[in-house]
Structures are given as C-alpha cells and as structure tokens.
Amino acid sequence: MQLNRDDLIQAYRTMATIRRFEERVQDEFSKGAIPGFVHLYAGQEASAVGVCSHLGDGDVIASTHRGHGHSIAKGCDVTGMMLELFGRQGGLCGGKGGSMHIADLDRGMLGANGIVGGGPPLVVGAALTAKTLGRKTVAVAFTGDGASNQGTTFEALNLAVVLQLPAIFVFENNQYGEGTGAAYAVGSRDIAGRARGFGLPAVKVDGDDFFAVHEAAREAIERARAGGGPSALEVETCRFYGHHSGDAQLYRAKDETRRLREEHDCLKHFRRRVQEAGLLDPPELDTADADVAALIERAIAAAQAAPPPDPAALMTDVYLSY
Amino acid sequence: MQLNRDDLIQAYRTMATIRRFEERVQDEFSKGAIPGFVHLYAGQEASAVGVCSHLGDGDVIASTHRGHGHSIAKGCDVTGMMLELFGRQGGLCGGKGGSMHIADLDRGMLGANGIVGGGPPLVVGAALTAKTLGRKTVAVAFTGDGASNQGTTFEALNLAVVLQLPAIFVFENNQYGEGTGAAYAVGSRDIAGRARGFGLPAVKVDGDDFFAVHEAAREAIERARAGGGPSALEVETCRFYGHHSGDAQLYRAKDETRRLREEHDCLKHFRRRVQEAGLLDPPELDTADADVAALIERAIAAAQAAPPPDPAALMTDVYLSY
Amino acid sequence: MPMKTIRQALNEALAQEMRRDPRVVVIGEDVAGGAGTPGQRDAYGGVLGVTKGLIGEFGPERVIDTPITESAIMGAAAGAAATGLRPVAELMFSDFFGVCFDQIYNQAAKFRYMFGGKATTPLVIRTMIGAGRSAAAQHSQSPYHVFTSVPGLKCVIPSNAYDAKGLLIQAIRDDDPVIFCEHKLMYDLRAEVPDEAYTIPFGEANVVRDGEDVTIVALARMVHYAAEAAEALAKEGIDCELIDPRTTSPLDTDTILDSVARTGRLVVVDEGTPRCGVAADIAALVAEHAFAALRAPIRRVTAPHTPVPFAPSLEKLYIPSVGSIAQAVHDTYGYGR
C-alpha cells in the first residue's frame, strides 16, 4: 500500500462524495425533481475510486449508464453534474445529455453511455491516441457483467490485444444486468477467465476492498503506461439500489440489499481498515463526510435554482460547422 | 474409425466433388464465364465433409462467403449450384443469390453468407428451433479464423452456452482472413482456447486429416444431440487458392501454395490412409474421380446452356405477401 | 367492449398466439427477468411490462431471457424463424438497432430473395420508439425510416390499443419478417379491445377522421396530437382528414393519394428526424402521384435534424406539438387563397 495520509483522505472523500451524491439523487428523483432515468452507483465506489486514483486528466475513461461514480472519481465537477441531472442551464453538458451522457473531455471523461458495450471500443480509440502520439497515458473502460456479453466488448478486448494498446477493461460485476443474473448471462460464469482467453492478463478483485482494487489497478495501469499492453480487471461488487431508481428489484433475495449494506459496504470497509491500521482517525473521516454532505447540498440547491437551458440550445452543437 | 467402405467411398467422392467443382469454377471464372466474386474452398474439403457426414437433412448448417464446399457436403445439388454461380435460370437460388448466397433449406443449408460473422447467430437460432421443438437435430456454424474475431461470433458462442443449445461452431483456421494473418488478428493466437473461455468444450484438429475431423465432429455432434450443449472445433487447414479468385496473394510465402498442395492436401492424405489400411483400392478412388469429373462437366455444360433468369424475377420473392 | 391499455392489448396478443401455436416463442433481454438470480422469475416481464406473466404460462423454453447480446438475439430469431419457429424477438429500444442491424436487414429481410424464394422467415421484432420521457439521445429515437427503407422487411407502427392487438397478431401470423414499433409513452393508452384474437391487415390505413380541406398523415403518438389539432381547427372551420397509415411498409398509398386528390393539401406529421424520413417518403409519393390535385406546398412537421435533447424543456421543443401541426395546416390551408 503506497498511499500516504493525503491520498487516503482524498480517496475516502471521493468515495463518500459518490455515495452522498447517489443517495441525494435517489431522494430528488423520488420527489420527481430529476427527469428521465437514473442508475445509481452506490455500493460500487471502491471500483471507480480505486482505479481512477491512478489517473490524471490526460488519461481517459469511458463509462456506462451507471456513470455518476466514474465521473466523480475522474474529477468531474459535482455541481455541474447535478445541474445536468436536473436538466438545467450550466449543467456539465448544458442539460442536453443528462445522467446517461455525463462527459467532460477536459477531465478525460469520455462519457457515460446509454449503449451497453458502447464504451469499450471507444477506449480502444483513446488508447490508440495515447500510443500513436506517444503520450504515456492510458485509457480505461468501466463496464459491467451484463456488458461483458456484448459483442462490442469482446471486439474491443481482441483489438486492444492485437494492437497492444494501453487500455484497461474494468468489469464491475455487481451480479446483475437489469434483472438478469450474471450467473445466467455469462456462460462461462467467469468474466476474468473469459477475458484471459483473449490473451490479456485478467484478475478478479474484491470490490468491497478499496485497497485490493487500488493495487490491482496500479499493476494494470503501470504495465499499460510502460508499453506492456492491455489488461482486464473483474471487480466483484454490488449495487445498493435497483437497476434504476424506482426498480422494484423482484429479482433480488429478500433482505439482500440490507445484507449488502451491512456486510459489503466498501466505505465501511475502508473506515475499518484505516482505523485498524491507525492511518486515519474517525474525526477526520467524519469531517470529510460532513464536507461532502455540504458540497452535495450546495450542488442540489444550485440545480434547483438554475434555469432551464436557453431554447436556442435545441439547435446548437449538432455540428461544428454545417 | 466407425466408417464402412460405403461411408469411405462416399466421403472421398464428396471431397473430390468439392475439389473438382472449385478447380473448374476457377477455370470458368478466369475465362469470364462466372460473374461477381468467388471464394474457393479447395484445400479445406476434409473440414466440410468430416463434419457434414454426421448430418442429415434435418440438421442445419450456416456457411460463409467460402461456401461451395459446405453446400456440396450438405447435399446441395451441384448442377443447381453451378447454374447459380453462372447467374442462370434454374440456379439453386434462381440466379438471385450467386456464390455468396447459395442456400437450400430443404437440405438444411441455411446459406453461404456475405457477412463475416453472419452465420454463427443464425446457427444459434437453428439450434433453438431444434431444442424448442424437441427435434434431436443439431446446427453447425462453419466460420473462419477471421470471423472468429467478429463480435457476432463471440455473442453466438455465449448465447449457445447460456441456452445449452445443440450448436457446433467450426472454426476453419486457414491462417488468413483476406490478406491478414491469423497470427496477427487473433490476439490470443488460439481460437479454440479463446472459445473454451466461453465455457464450451473446444478442440483443435488437423484439417489435413479427414479422420481426425470426422472423429472430433462425431464427439461434438453426439454430445449436442444428446442434450450436452454446444462445442467448438478449430480445424487447422489451408486454402489452395487466393482469398477470392483473382487474388494476387502477395501476403503468402513464395511457393507456399505449391508446398501446401504437396504436403497438406487432405484428399491425398485420405487416399494414402485408406490405401495403407487396405480399405479402398486406387481403382475405386480413380473411378470416383472420373465420375466426379464427369458430373462437374455436365453441371458446367448445363450452366452454359441455361438462359438468364426471367426479367420478372427481379421483383418477385421480396416478400411472401405485400 | 372492454377497455384495455396498449400494454394489455400486446400482452394478450402474445399470450393468445402462444396458446394457438407452439412455435411462437418470445426472446430478449429481461422479457421475463430474474434468470440466474436469488429472486423471482418474471421480475421484469419486459422493461415496461409488456411480456409480464408469459413465462408463468409458457415457461422458460418459450419465454427466453438472454444476456445483453442483441446481434445474437436477432440472429437467433432469424435463424429460428427460417427453420421452423415463429419468434417474437425484443429489441428493447429501437435506438439499439446499431448493434444488431445486420441480422435484421442483411440476413432475415433478404433470405427469401437471396435464396430464390425458398426461405420463409416468420419473425417479429418488437421494439420501442419515441421521445418524451427525458430518456435522452440514445433512448428516444424513432428510426422507423430505416426499417421502412429495407426491402424484405415490414414495418408496423400502431397508435392505439385496438390496432396494437390486431396488428401484432397479424405480425405473428405473417410469414415475412416484421418490425413492430411501440411508442414508449403510449403503453397506458386505453381503447376498446375485443377479448378474442383478431387481425388487422397490413397496408390498410386507418382514416381517423374524414375531412375535405387538408389531409394530415400522422404516425404513432403524432396521430393523437394531429387529432387534437384537427379538433381545434374544425372549430375554426378547417376540415381535416386524418390518416394513420399503421404500417409504413407496406404503405397504403391509395388511401393517402385518394385523400389528397380530394383535399389538394397535405401535412405529414412524424416524430422522427426530417432527412430521408417517413414524412419525406410520403411527401415524395404525393408529389409524384397526386401532383395534379395538389394546391399547396406539402408541409412536413417533424423533429429537427438534431439528436434528442435530455432537458424536458428542450425535448418539448424537439417533439412536434399540437401547435406546430395546427400552424402547418393553417399555412397549407391558407396557401393560394
């Protein structure tokens, strides 16, 4: 573990930001303040933060429909995101993208994606840019157990291997694709193993454990930066909410989410670990929680206060020139 | 080897028919008598025949752009095929399909295919029909090393495993996809191994050796018929001609095709094996050759003599009713 | 007659056809839901509940949940249709056609022609269209112009529960591949729907309203907007004929041309984008075959040439409105008077 105190507090703060963001989005969505669909990332924070803490603005990620966590971990402005979710002027995408299309190219965030399996090929491209221009940056595809069955994902794995690109494929296995179990949809029942068959190193890692994710990601990312080619990570994780906000979750065991929150909460796990190791004190963590809560409330207040986009925005930004 | 004399002579005759068909198509194409593109199967005969000799009309195959061999092995009428290649009335598809779309549903031949990776998903469907209607039939996708990298192919493997369908995926690895080597395009350099990662049994087999293919196919097909689910076969084979008729083949080693014809000719290999084992005599095989040659000449003569399709055929068979 | 929602009408059509014909199977992502989970099967019944309950009656062999694998779903359905089943495959959102269209347009739709008339491919693809739910750029499109353009494919776009049931049963019994477009905002719309099975033939438009002044052709949800506009215009003394083609391929050209022959004026309303859209197709038809009768420019009321925006305020501007339809009718009606 090569994390110093600042790194640790930063990692915790980012995970807590995601958690709080999602919990408050859930409230606001339930109240009808957020239009459309939202897919909440709560429970999976260690994956986004464990991976992204190795990345700079020049590194690129592509995300999924469940993109808030990756966006925050990659440095997207939380207020800009909240404005976007509310569909308001000043949103990160001007209110034109919404939850499923959060993006910020300046932060290396190449977009949430409404198409399952849409991101991995894009990441091959970002990695190609890095390699071709000799940038020493890497590109990371966050993707799911469901998306692991999509042809585009398989093609991306193969092409990344063929071109030996600095690409990392993170399969966040939260056991479900909508209401279908990974145990059914992944024929091999082993996402990492199937990825390994494509000729790239692939490891499974416990997504409750920020430190395990962080370490596995470090290895993959360092290898990629050094020209060692692509890797895959299967992060075993869980989502605390339904597929989308409002999902009745009939496919889950009774009590499952309560149990997950108790036994598989990566934030609790992190607190326990750093306290046991004497690295951070509860008050420091509590202060971070309080800061984060205030930040999110400010973001929501800003979103509530912001006007809708200028009607003229309907017709702009289809092309650069036309 | 559970093949009796009749089986053997039949297998040889079918392989010889394919070989002769392709050689004469090459001549006729070079003379300009055959329009469009043709992709010749010569050199790969043991694969089509080794597999299809286990199949009846109720079993279904889907083929590729290089479909003549599979069509003949599956029992398509050779004269009908030749008429089709010439674009004439009476062709197997009425002259509307051509070499790349040879099909005969009555023989369980679900079509050559102009789309690389087009066949495997269709085979999943044919296998689904078999399973749903309790037919005890199987479905076989013939596909290539190049096609093994296509997303549709990967998806078909996974879905066949998930639904435990009686589907067999035959990867004919002739080392090239157009002018690109399998050693480059298959990131893992191991098609069978990659398939195995999808959770189905997959073996590599020597495509020079009819008996090896026959045996591996028997095992896979019997398993499928018995409800044991899908399998994959990687047949290591070679094509004697270019990607298509007229290809300059600059991607090949000098002398490569001569060497392949000498050392890796599955027909020669078959003759040697049956003679050494005292199963068939040279005269019997020569008679088969002569019969086959006459058959193909008759097919060509018929094709040359046939009129073009009725102009009205342009507008028919778009729909059953409209 | 009992009132039913479009969702109920579609569900009933599926159940009745599955009962009638054991070759009919449903296949897609979460068409039941719950496979391989600790929870219950039929956890979804389709993301908007259209296939709910079918697995209970017909079992997992005929209500087939799949991984997220649209190419394999469409290919499997095509291959199954060509070999003896009558699959109803679900493409959850029509926006996803880009990951699987080959199996639809190059395979299923072309089998019969390429194979010289020897293949029969009784395949139905159910899919969702439409904006209005803030589902943003990749979940709100109406790409039926692409489907309509494909020789060998039929394209159905119902606008009410009665039509939805009859057209879906027709689609299932039809021996050609059919893509069946359901507007995601209309599932709760009610109409009188008979309990027994019935079919509505393809290529027969529904004349929703007779009129003598202006012909309006509208699709899917736009039929309702156009009806509202026509109602309002009638009060001003403009008498609109409203035609719902119901199927864009085959298209009932006669009904449209006959109407324009009487009215001399045409407005086409289509939620899809304008370039090479169905509105353009119908406008071109009329400009070619009813030219003599035309007394005013053909007006198209469509979405703009932009992706679908997320913000509700922008999305509202994106979708044709009752007001914009009425305005187009006014323009047309006033032309040359």
Place this chain on the structure above:
Amino acid sequence: MPMKTIRQALNEALAQEMRRDPRVVVIGEDVAGGAGTPGQRDAYGGVLGVTKGLIGEFGPERVIDTPITESAIMGAAAGAAATGLRPVAELMFSDFFGVCFDQIYNQAAKFRYMFGGKATTPLVIRTMIGAGRSAAAQHSQSPYHVFTSVPGLKCVIPSNAYDAKGLLIQAIRDDDPVIFCEHKLMYDLRAEVPDEAYTIPFGEANVVRDGEDVTIVALARMVHYAAEAAEALAKEGIDCELIDPRTTSPLDTDTILDSVARTGRLVVVDEGTPRCGVAADIAALVAEHAFAALRAPIRRVTAPHTPVPFAPSLEKLYIPSVGSIAQAVHDTYGYGR
C-alpha cells in the same frame, strides 16, 4: 492538369493529409494487408487498392491493419477522434454498417450534442457503395439515405476524381464526423486532378450542366448516366440542368430550389432503394419549398424496393439506366404540355 483516376485521387489526398498532419491515421481491414503473414506488407492496400503504398511511407503505426471487427474499428476511430487523432477509418463495404452502426450514429455523431458542445470528433469513414459488379445482395447496396438521416453526421458522395480528392481532404480537415461513400465501379474513372492539395466545401452542389427545361439531381454513378441522358435529350431539344449535390448532408438546397424555380420540373436519380431514400428527401424538399414553381409531378428514378439481385441480367434491370432516366425526363417535360 494531370489526369488521375478516383483511386489515385483518393490515395493522393490521404498521403498529402498524412504528410501535413501527423494526427491523421488510416485504420481498417487490409488497409495495408499482410500483417502476421509470411508474405509482404501492403499485400492489399485496401481491397480495391485505394490505400496502397501508404504503409511504406507512414508505417504500421499510422496505417493500421485490424482484425475483422467493424464495431471495434468504428469505435476505436470515434474514441481516437475525440481524444486527439484524426482517423480515416475504412468500412470496406457500406453494406456492413449493420454490424457497427451504433459506434457511428449513437456515439461519434452524437458526442458533440450529448456532451453540450464539448467534444470534437474529426472522424472520416470511407466506405464503398454501389451495384453493378454482381456482388449480390450484401455487397452492392447504397445505404447513404441512412447516413444522410443521422443528425451529427455528414455524408459525402463524390462522382468524379476532382471532387473525390477535394472532398476527401475537406473531410479529413473537417472537425465533424463524415462518412465518405465511394462507388465501387468508379475507381478507374479519370479526370483532371491538381497535384497539390485543395478542398471542396461541403454543401455546395456541382452544376454539371446548365439547362432551362428540366432539373435533374443525380448522385454518384448516376451523375454519369444522367449526363448521358441529358446529352441525348438535348439533341431532341430538351434542355436539362444536371445537379450533383456531392454532399447529401449538408445538402445544397439553394442550388436545387433555384434550379427548379427556373425549370419547374424535377427528376431525381438515385441508385439507392426508393423508400425513405435520398430521392424522396430531395423530392420532399422541392414539394415543400419550390411548390409554386413546379409544373409537373416530381419523378424519382431509383432502384426498386428489392434486394440487389446477383445475375447480371437482373442487376442491369435493378440499376437505373440512361433509358429510364430519359423516360422520366420525357414524362416530366411532356406533362401539361
């Protein structure tokens, strides 16, 4: 000026732009050929030789051979374009759009809008269109109507070597995603082509021939057929104006509308299928915006609503001919006289 084929013109455009800008890369199947083989690199140079020789000058890092993996190619090109390269990706046959269209229409084309104007995606997709080579149903299509319909995508369809070079350089320098359609039967067509680099702006039609009686709008190979028809018709005293839009998105609507304002008669010639095609799109444009000038029905001369047949005898009937174009002009010209 030197005479060059379209193939040479395209190759030269690529080479010059790659020299000028190190961010320009070519990616696709067998764009060089020979990777991982015992033979030579550049064994293909693209299946019809357009990219031949580039790998020699620019190396395998900028002339990138791929497996058969169109979704990954298009996605990689889109992702690379959004992060700093200017890729020219090859979709060997446009017929293959069905296996990869998501990355084109839902990703590349929508980035800028979905991301609120913050993405720039300078991507070019080169692809082959057209029938006439007995390549049958899956290798002969012209689905540019689908490409034209996509907001955020530009669509270019050159008809001669001069335009091909200027338009391809424009496409590469353009900051929006562009799909560039090359007709497979036209690569050997020669014209005068300057050696130096030049651009032709998008959205500016080429008026191939001035005329006063009938406006013909034709695309790609049909421009040549239409020119031949116009030549013959001129001898009969029918004076056709022939417009080649060159780009269908953006479309030079002014040139078309101005021409029809003068001639009052329009024939659109398009090798694509008729339903929701570019011919319909242009017909609808004119029926809406040049109605007052129209003196005859708008005639479309297109392929029929069928897949492309294999047999040369049928394929010849499938493709619009000089004769069918002349006939349509006659009909239009004679109408109302």
